Amino acid sequence: MKRLVLPIIGLAILIVTVAQVHAMRRTTHVAPPPPAAQPSRIVAEGRLVTYPGHEVVVGSDANGTIERLDVNERDVVHKGDVIAIVRADDTRAALTEAKARVAEADADIRLYALEAQRARKLWQDEVGSKESWEKSERDLDAARARRLSLTADVQRLEALIAKTVVKAPIDGVIVERNTHAGEMITSGAPIVTIADLSKTRIEAEVDEFDAGRVHNGAQATINAEGFDGKEWHGTIEEIPDAVTSRRLKPQDASKPIDTRVLLVKIALNEATPLKLGQRVEVQIAAK
Numbered sequence: 104m105k106r107l108v109l110p111i112i113g114l115a116i117l118i119v120t121v122a123q124v125h126a127m128r129r130t131t132h133v134a135p136p137p138p139a140a141q142p143s144r145i146v147a148e149g150r151l152v153t154y155p156g157h158e159v160v161v162g163s164d165a166n167g168t169i170e171r172l173d174v175n176e177r178d179v180v181h182k183g184d185v186i187a188i189v190r191a192d193d194t195r196a197a198l199t200e201a202k203a204r205v206a207e208a209d210a211d212i213r214l215y216a217l218e219a220q221r222a223r224k225l226w227q228d229e230v231g232s233k234e235s236w237e238k239s240e241r242d243l244d245a246a247r248a249r250r251l252s253l254t255a256d257v258q259r260l261e262a263l264i265a266k267t268v269v270k271a272p273i274d275g276v277i278v279e280r281n282t283h284a285g286e287m288i289t290s291g292a293p294i295v296t297i298a299d300l301s302k303t304r305i306e307a308e309v310d311e312f313d314a315g316r317v318h319n320g321a322q323a324t325i326n327a328e329g330f331d332g333k334e335w336h337g338t339i340e341e342i343p344d345a346v347t348s349r350r351l352k353p354q355d356a357s358k359p360i361d362t363r364v365l366l367v368k369i370a371l372n373e374a375t376p377l378k379l380g381q382r383v384e385v386q387i388a389a390k
Contacts (some may be wrong), residue, residue, distance in 0.1 A: 141377060145316060145387040147367070148351050149307035149325075151377045156346075157299040159273055162291050163268040165189050172284045174295060180271040187284075189267040198260040208250035215243035253365055272362060275299040278379060305337055307385040308364040312345045316389040318342070323369050327383045335370050337373045339387065341368035351382065 152158075219239040225231025237264060251367040279296040282288060305325055309317055319342060327334045346363040369385065377383065 119329045126309065143389055145309060145313045145389045147307040147309045147313075147364075147385045149367075149369070149383050149385045150351065151303055151379055151383065152306045152377075153298050153300075153379065154302040154304060157273065157275070157302040158278075158296065159275075159298075160293045160296050161186060161269060161272065162293050163187070163269050163288055164188050164290055165263065166287075167191060167267065168287050168290050168292075169282060170286050172280075172282070172294070174277050174280070176277050176280050178277045179275075180277060180297060181274050182271055183262065184271045185268060186271055187269040189288070189302060191267040191318050194260055194263050194267070197350055198257065198264060201253060201256045201260055204224045205253045208246060208253050212243065212250060213247040215239065215246050219243050233357055269294060271297055272299055273299060285316070300379065302307065303377075304340070305369040305383060305385060307367045307387070308349055308351055309367050309387070310367060313389070314365045316348065317365070317367055317387060318390055321388045323388070324386045325369070325375075325383050326386075327373075327377060327381060330376070335377075336372045337369040338372060339367055340370040344366075 123285050147320075167189040169187055171188040172186070174186055180186070219236065219242070222231055222236040222239040226233050226236045275297040278298045281293045281295065288294065305323070307323070317339060319339050321335045321339045323339060325337060326333070343366055346365050349362060349364050350366075367387070369387075
C-alpha cells in the first residue's frame with residue numbers, strides 16, 4: 104500500500120508545481136521597449152532663390168533680329184532701362200506711310216468743311232439746293248470717319264514698334280544672357296534674366312515624413328560646400344499646404360529620389376556670399 108501512495112503523492116506535487124509555473128508566466132507583464140526618441144533637428148537640402156516677382160525672364164513680344172543688346176551678365180539695371188531693340192525697319196516705314204495718310208485725311212476734312220459751309224450759305228440764300236448742302240455734309244462725315252480708321256492704323260503700328268524696345272521690368276542684376284545682337288528671335292523667346300539679389304531666401308526640401316515637425320518661426324542653420332566652417336542662420340517664414348516632387352537630386356545616394364517634399368521657405372537673418380541657385384544643407388529645429 105505504501106508503495107502506491109508515495110508515487111501518487113509525487114505525481115500530485117509535480118502537477119501542482121507545473122500549474123503554478125504556467126500561472127506565473129501568464130500573470131508576468133513584459134513592458135514594451137520605450138519609443139525611439141526623434142531627432143531634435145531636421146536635415147534637408149535646399150537652394151538659394153529669390154522672392155516671388157524678383158527674378159524675371161525678359162523676352163520680346165515681337166519677332167525679328169536683335170539690333171541692339173546693351174547689357175552683359177552681372178550688369179546692374181533699373182526698371183525702365185532699355186535692354187534690347189529688335190529691328191523693325193518695315194514697321195517703321197509702314198508707320199511713316201500711315202501718318203502721311205492721316206495728314207491727307209486732315210487736308211480732306213478741311214476742304215470738305217469749307218465746301219459744306221459754302222453749300223449751306225448758298226442754300227440759306229436760296230441760291231443753292233439743299234441737296235448739294237447735304238451731299239457736302241456727307242462728304243465731310245466720310246472724311247472724318249476715314250481719318251479715324253487711318254489713326255487706328257497709326258496707333259497699331261506704334262504699338263508694334265513699342266514692342267521692339269525691350270525694357271527692364273524690375274531693378275536687379277543680369278544673371279543670364281540668352282542671346283546676342285544680330286540673332287533672330289521669336290516672340291516670347293528669352294533674352295536675359297534679371298534678379299534682385301537683395302531679395303533672396305532659402306527654399307528647403309523637407310521630406311514629407313517630417314512635414315508635421317516643422318513650424319513657422321523655427322530657427323534654421325545653413326551650410327554650403329566651399330564655405331568650410333561657415334554657417335548662416337535663418338527663420339522659417341512660409342510653409343506650403345501641399346507637398347510636391349523633389350526638385351534637387353539628393354547628394355546622399357542612399358536617399359530615395361521619388362520622395363515627395365515640402366518646399367519650406369526660410370528668411371535669411373544675415374547677408375551671405377551664396378550664389379543664386381546654389382545648393383545648401385539646412386538644419387531646422389523640429390517640434
